[in-house]
Amino acid sequence: MSADLLQLDVDTLFEQHGVSEIDAVQKKIQTVVENKREELRTMVGERYRDLLKAADTIAAMQTSAGTLIEQVHCVQSNCRSLNEQQLLGFQTTPTAAEVQLQQRTANKQLSNYYSTMVQIKLLSSLPELIWTHIDREQFYAATELFIFSRHISTGLQLDAKNALMQRLPVALKQWEILRPFHVTIKQSVLAVLEREQLSAEMAVDCMLSLLLLDKCDLGQVLQTFLQLRATAYVNCLQSQSSDADKDKPRRVKERILASLHILNGTIELLDTCLLANGLLFVRLAECIAPTSPPSISRMDSSERQLAYLLPDIIAGYKPQFETPKLAPQQLSDALRQWMSQIDRLAAKQLQQIFALVGNMQTIQDIKLAAGATASRSYAELEQQLKLPQAQLDFYRIKYMPLINARVREIIRSSWSAALQQTYEQVVKLVENSTPPAPLQIWREQSDDLPLSLAAALSDQPKRLANRTKGYETATIALCGHFDAQLAAIVQELNVLLQEQTTRAEDKLALIKFLRETAQQQMTEYLRQLKALRLQERHALLQALRNTLALIELCPHLKLCFCQPSSWRQWAGNLTAGGVEQWQRLCAQFEEELLQLWLHIVDDILARHNCAEKLPHPITHDVVLRDFALWQTQTLEQRDEEHDQNVQSTIRIPSQPRLSLQTYLHGLIQALNDAVPQTLPPKVLHAFNQQLLTQLLAHYEQLAAAEGTRCSQNIALQLYFDLKFLESVFGVTREERSLYEQFHALQRSLRDCIDPFDFELFAEHITVQVSRSTTRLHGELGVLTPSQDNTQAASGSALSHEADPNVLCLSSTGSTSLWFPLLPIVMPQAAAATAAVQAERKSLASAPDKGTTTPTRKPLGRKSDASASASTNSSINNNKSKSSAATFFGMSQEWFR
Structure with a gap:
């Protein structure tokens, strides 16, 4: 309940509750406050009572201690006075033994004097010697000398109450000079362990120095070593210059390879130094061995000659080590912890360094160099430490994913930059268009066509x-x-x-x-x-x-x-x-x-809507202006009753309406003005679909008009127009919707024509539609693709799959974007020409005989009619061979 009152929002309380409810809440809060006050008073009273009791106990203890000290002083004074009273009657003259004892004491004091002087001389020589070893990076020797100086200083400080030591304060001052070497040596050791290049001998020397200097166990030294190698890894990634050359800028590739070398080198050092029978344990065994020389052997020869004056505890001093132990599990845990730390550092630092790599050549150089340095296998070490297989392959685990990620980023950024520049250029071209x-x-230039085959290829x-x-x-x-x-x-x-x-x-x-x-x-x-x-x-x-x-x-x-x-x-x-x-x-x-x-x-x-361009409805004036001259056909029929030939003439449309042709030509002109190039097949197909849909809608209105229903000639012309559009635009059964609309509308117009007349006109209309299509196909070539392109319009591409070639201008393949140059090569035109030639050959071979077609006859008579179309010109079958065909070795059929 109190928690709810503490979290209470005052504004919400006044917004959602009334005055009585707010008063109730206030009373609850006051009740809780009073309870808390009572609890606080009780708690403070109990603690204050305990505090007073403790203070009284301390005062009583202080009084007891003072009384005890006084009694001890009294006992000491009584014992001293009693001793003096008992020895008053026993004082005599010194004997020979006492004289010898005094002489021995004097010799001892003299020897002590010389020993003290030699120790002070050692202390004065040690700073320079320690600095020499530090400069030579012989840290274990420097640490041993420092421990030796501390041992000497400790012995001298124990005799601080001696009269000689009181007269020689230089010993104490010399230790003040030597004391900072503890920090100096340790800092130097830690600085060396942070280096990128670290040999096994130097690492062992530094670890021995830490063992001796801090008197710590080997586990702590291992933790310090791994922590410093992690620091070296970070410094390598962040440093802008190498340790060898501070002035020369460091390249990213060098920093990456150096960081990998640090990781691999750390594992090699652990393998060489800290495993069983490692280099560190060998050196420790040499230092602990009884045959190892004492620390004074590291002094100069002049100091070593005075070693006989020193006490044995100083002359024979050697550093002492506890027997170091490092269990495999301890090494494994420390290594796992270090690897986790490296993972965190690599996630931050290494990824940022790889982000600076700008090209694949640098990445290849990194891979070649890293592959050479990461060739060693640590399978034995992993087996001893019970680590997962290839866990110590830093190149494969940490560097290869970053390399692959950087390669992907380079590819992505290069692609993005290239496409962004291209898009900006496209936008600029569009804005300036x-x-x-x-x-x-279409203006030709001298360099349009290649001048040689080599240039063309x-x-x-x-x-x-x-x-x-x-x-x-x-x-x-x-x-x-x-x-x-x-x-x-x-x-x-x-x-x-x-x-x-x-x-x-x-x-x-x-x-x-x-x-x-x-x-x-x-x-x-x-x-x-x-x-x-x-x-x-x-x-x-x-x-x-x-x-x-x-x-x-x-x-x-x-x-x-x-x-x-x-x-x-x-x-x-x-x-x-x-x-x-x-x-x-x-x-x-x-x-x-x-x-x-x-x-x-x-x-x-x-x-250019056809509803606006084409006339509607069709009146007599429109017929006179719009309908072209019809073709007159002469029909011959034989009357069986009178046994004689009867001739009759019929008139059929020879071409589409003039308004339809004008509209299509105007549409072509508008299309050429809008798009100087011919439309791709897929676009042309969509264009034709919409165009034919509009035309069909217009012709449906014309077919439904009263004038069309009443006039057979108008219906016949409209029927001809539809057949022409179906033929010239290549509407096939594959285009089911348009095909059915065309034929439904044709059937509607055919119903307006006398069936007997339509049966008589049908064949001739088909021939005229074919001729008209052949004649106008080339003029309407922008709108009417080749037959192959028409059949493949739905699946054709907007662009060439192969390289663009000039020959596409005269190609009729399904991949061509253009209509053929010569209309005569169109499949429809060739078929129409073949049909006309076949008809003319049949008329020429049998001028007096023709095929019979039904015609109007009186009711109850039977007769056979033979009809033939009158021709206006003859066909010349003798064609000269083209010089181009002769030159290229082609047949004449290629030019048809």
Whole structure:
């Protein structure tokens, strides 16, 4: 309850509760406060009572102690007076023994005097000697001499009440000079243990010095040693200059390799010095051995000659060591703790150092040098200390992950920087783009075509092919710069992949990471491009061309997905996956760019709507202006009753309505003004789909009009238009929706025509539609792709898979972006020409006989009618062979 009252919010209390509730809470708080006060009074009273009792006890003890001291002094004085009274009657003259004793005492005092003088001389010589050993980094010798000086000083200080020592205060002052050597030696030892380069002999010497100086056990020395090696590791990573050359700046590679050398060197020192029968235990055994020389042997010869004057306790002094013990479990625990500390330091310091590495060549140098230094195995040490296998392989555990992470970061940052620069250039080109002048891209230049086969086969840009696709000089330069940056990334990665020390799984991971990075970056580029929300037509075209150019004119972009042949020995199963991912990326680009294309298509169709351009409804005036001259066909029929031939004439449409042709030509002109290059097949297919949808909607309105229902000629012309559109745009059964709409509308118009007449006109309408399609196909070539492209429109690409080539201008393959140069090579045109030639040959071979077709006859009569179409010109079957065909060895059929 009290805890709830302490956590009570006053503002909330006054907001959520009434006055009576607040009064109740206040009373509860006052009750709790009073209870706490009572508890405090009780607790203070009890403690105060205990304190008074303790004070009284201390006072009583003080009184008892004083009384006891007085009694002891009284006993001493009584004993002294009693001793003097008892010896008064026994005092005599000195005897010979007493004289000898006095003489011996005098000799002893003289020997003590000389010994004291020699000890003082040793103390005065030791500072310089200790400094000499410290400068030579002989720390155990310096420590032994310091311990020896402390031993001498301790002996002299025990005789401080001696009259001689009272007359020689220099001994005490000399110790004051020697005392700071404890700190000086220890600091020097710790500084040496923090060095990057540390030999086993020097490490053992320093550890022996610590054992002797601080009288600590070997476990503490081990902890100190490992802590100092960790400090050396941190200093190595943070230092800007090496120990050997303070003035020369230290490179990042050198710092990384030096830090790895410290880690490996520490393990080697533990293996060499601290394991069973290690160097440290050998040196300890030599120091403890009875045959080891005393400490005075380290003095100069002049001091050693006076050793006979010293007491044995000083002349024979040797440093004493407790038997050092270091259990394997103790060493294992200390090593694990040290490795955990190294992990924490590496997570901070080492990762920051690796972040400064800027290229793959430096990483390769690091790997080569580190691989050479990390070749030693510590399997025996790991087995003795019961450590996991390869736990002491710092290069593999700590450095390889950071190296791989840095390689990935270099790849990612290089990719990101390259794509960001490219995106900024694309945005700049889009912002500076202006509506293109008519035909400005189609102007020929002298360097469009290669001057030699070597130039054609080289990697130089195909100028004419690029111009046909709308790739301007700025776009080609943009792609060249982007491809050069990607080439640098691929080349740097190739440096690591060719390096022999890199494991196969690491190479495979790098190849996979490059592919994933390329996928992410290109997806991000598309996202940024869509975020621009471009609306102007020329800006959309500029963005489309630049984006398509990245796919077509940057071969190293594809290499990021489809690995080079030199990488496939490591890529393995990734090769097929890379090809599939590249295809998915191309499909993704096509889909996104198709949406941008559709903005242009929608804009063009919105500005040139067929509902506004084509007349509606069809009146007599429209018929006179819009319907072209119909073709007159002469039919021959035989009357069986009168046994004679009867001739009749029919009139059928010969071409689409003039308004429809004008609309299509106007649409082509608007399309050429908006997009100087022909639309890609996929975009053209979408454009035609929308165009035909609008035309079908318009013709549905015309078919439903009263004038069309009442006039057979209007219905026949509209039927002809639909057949023409279906033929010229290549509407097939694969396009089920459009195909059914066309035929449904044709059936609706056919219902407005007399069935007997339609059966008579059907064959001739088909021939005229074929002729009209052949004649107008070339003029409508911008809108009507080849048959192959029409069939593959839904699956064709917006860009070439292979390198762009000038021959694509005359290609009719499914990968071509352009309609053929000559309409005569179109499959539909060839088929129509073959049909007309076959018809003319049949008429020429049998001028008097024709195929019978039903015609109007009186009710109840049966007759056979033979109809033949009148021809206006004859066909010349003798064709001269082309000189070009003769030169290239081609048949005449290639030019048909």
